[in-house]
Amino acid sequence: MNAKEKILNAALLLYNEQGIRNITTRHIAASIGMSGGNLHYHFKHTEDIIKALFNELALAYDGLMIDVHSALLDLDAMAFLTETSFKLVNKYRFIFINFVEIGKWIPEIREAYDQLTRKREQQFLNLFDDLIAKGIFRDDIPSSNKQGLVKQFFITNDFWLSHNELTDQYQDEKALKAYRNAIDVLLWPYLKHHQT
Amino acid sequence: MNAKEKILNAALLLYNEQGIRNITTRHIAASIGMSGGNLHYHFKHTEDIIKALFNELALAYDGLMIDVHSALLDLDAMAFLTETSFKLVNKYRFIFINFVEIGKWIPEIREAYDQLTRKREQQFLNLFDDLIAKGIFRDDIPSSNKQGLVKQFFITNDFWLSHNELTDQYQDEKALKAYRNAIDVLLWPYLKHHQT
DNA sequence: TCAAATTTAGAACATTTGTTCTAAATTTGA
DNA sequence: TCAAATTTAGAACAAATGTTCTAAATTTGA
Numbered sequence: 001m002n003a004k005e006k007i008l009n010a011a012l013l014l015y016n017e018q019g020i021r022n023i024t025t026r027h028i029a030a031s032i033g034m035s036g037g038n039l040h041y042h043f044k045h046t047e048d049i050i051k052a053l054f055n056e057l058a059l060a061y062d063g064l065m066i067d068v069h070s071a072l073l074d075l076d077a078m079a080f081l082t083e084t085s086f087k088l089v090n091k092y093r094f095i096f097i098n099f100v101e102i103g104k105w106i107p108e109i110r111e112a113y114d115q116l117t118r119k120r121e122q123q124f125l126n127l128f129d130d131l132i133a134k135g136i137f138r139d140d141i142p143s144s145n146k147q148g149l150v151k152q153f154f155i156t157n158d159f160w161l162s163h164n165e166l167t168d169q170y171q172d173e174k175a176l177k178a179y180r181n182a183i184d185v186l187l188w189p190y191l192k193h194h195q196t
Numbered sequence: 197m198n199a200k201e202k203i204l205n206a207a208l209l210l211y212n213e214q215g216i217r218n219i220t221t222r223h224i225a226a227s228i229g230m231s232g233g234n235l236h237y238h239f240k241h242t243e244d245i246i247k248a249l250f251n252e253l254a255l256a257y258d259g260l261m262i263d264v265h266s267a268l269l270d271l272d273a274m275a276f277l278t279e280t281s282f283k284l285v286n287k288y289r290f291i292f293i294n295f296v297e298i299g300k301w302i303p304e305i306r307e308a309y310d311q312l313t314r315k316r317e318q319q320f321l322n323l324f325d326d327l328i329a330k331g332i333f334r335d336d337i338p339s340s341n342k343q344g345l346v347k348q349f350f351i352t353n354d355f356w357l358s359h360n361e362l363t364d365q366y367q368d369e370k371a372l373k374a375y376r377n378a379i380d381v382l383l384w385p386y387l388k389h390h391q392t
Numbered sequence: 393t394c395a396a397a398t399t400t401a402g403a404a405c406a407t408t409t410g411t412t413c414t415a416a417a418t419t420t421g422a
Numbered sequence: 423t424c425a426a427a428t429t430t431a432g433a434a435c436a437a438a439t440g441t442t443c444t445a446a447a448t449t450t451g452a
Binding site for chain 1: 294354
């Protein structure tokens with residue numbers, strides 16, 4: 001592991017654990033026994049560290065979309081997408097907890113995430129249509145409702161972790177389970193066998 | 197308006213506009229032509245300002261619950277609760293945008309909000325039962341689903357504003373309208389006249 | 393009215409932060 | 423092998439921050 005990777009690993013760990021508000025480049029450097037001067041040789045500005053970590057996240061989401069293209073689109077695919085995304089949110093939790101502030105601070109991150117989300121939303125709309133075509137979802141969903149459902153999906157995806165921190169503070173797998181269930185509840189009324 | 201109120205008004209305005217990250221007690225004082233020393237005479241610590249603003253918010257939510265107790269419980273009541281709550285979120289937007297970090301920084305705020313949310317959730321569960329009893333909602337909703345629906349409700353309530361900042365960035369009334377619609381979509385499948 | 397209480401401005405402080413600079417140590421590769 | 427490129431530690435700096443201190447101005451109320 002080279003110096004840059006060490007810095008990014010340490011930064012992710014500290015930001016996630018203690019919050020962006022309480023961690024400085026000096027803390028990050030100290031936590032891996034590196035001098036502050038050296039850290040700033042590798043990342044001239046603090047925001048370059050944030051950018052690099054966000055790029056990791058964005059790259060993971062890109063990979064997720066390629067995977068799905070070549071996969072069967074059914075309820076299992078939906079569960080897989082949800083699960084994988086939830087785990088990414090959890091891995092880069094400090095980003096999601098501070099997303100609005102980070103986006104204001106580093107506008108290119110906000111724009112990149114906005115673009116990414118638009119692509120993923122389209123992917124989910126297609127997935128829904130497939131599920132309707134296959135007779136898994138009810139076929140009487142107004143298209144405006146489909147878009148609304150996708151929106152709900154993404155609000156939950158991006159902020160389930162924040163909601164958990166504010167309320168139940170479930171740990172690890174327990175938290176994932178609770179919000180996986182929230183997604184199931186969202187889909188429940190759209191399943192065909194509940195229609196009648 | 198006394199000095200304390202002036203400070204709180206200015207703080208709310210600046211935090212909302214520029215983000216908690218970029219505003220210090222000096223900025224707040226300067227914005228109302230007050231010395232920093234004087235500001236700290238009225239609020240010894242920065243967090244006392246945040247606490248006072250959060251108390252305003254919590255008080256408004258308390259009032260909202262008393263209102264509902266003496267009101268008719270129907271779809272209009274639900275719309276009223278949603279509308280009023282959305283406007284509170286908008287008024288105290290900096291709190292919701294930084295809720296997790298603020299909660300970590302000032303634990304009593306997190307605890308107070310957790311308690312408040314639990315009470316409001318119970319209120320919504322009662323409201324749902326009323327809507328079922330009155331034949332407005334379908335009567336075949338599993339109780340675990342009711343709780344899940346309430347959870348969705350609160351995730352959207354607390355984070356619609358953050359989601360909007362990250363994506364569409366609708367302004368004012370337009371944003372309220374978009375996410376009012378998201379709530380409607382959430383309820384749509386539970387309305388009785390959509391059951392068949 | 394006038395002494396006590398309060399509010400106020402502004403200087404002062406210790407700390408922290410992001411960043412830069414310098415010079416030494418280490419690594420690279422021809 | 424050894425000169426050039428790189429990485430590194432640590433000092434240094436200016437700016438900002440939260441908070442405190444002091445002394446003056448203002449307000450209060452008996």
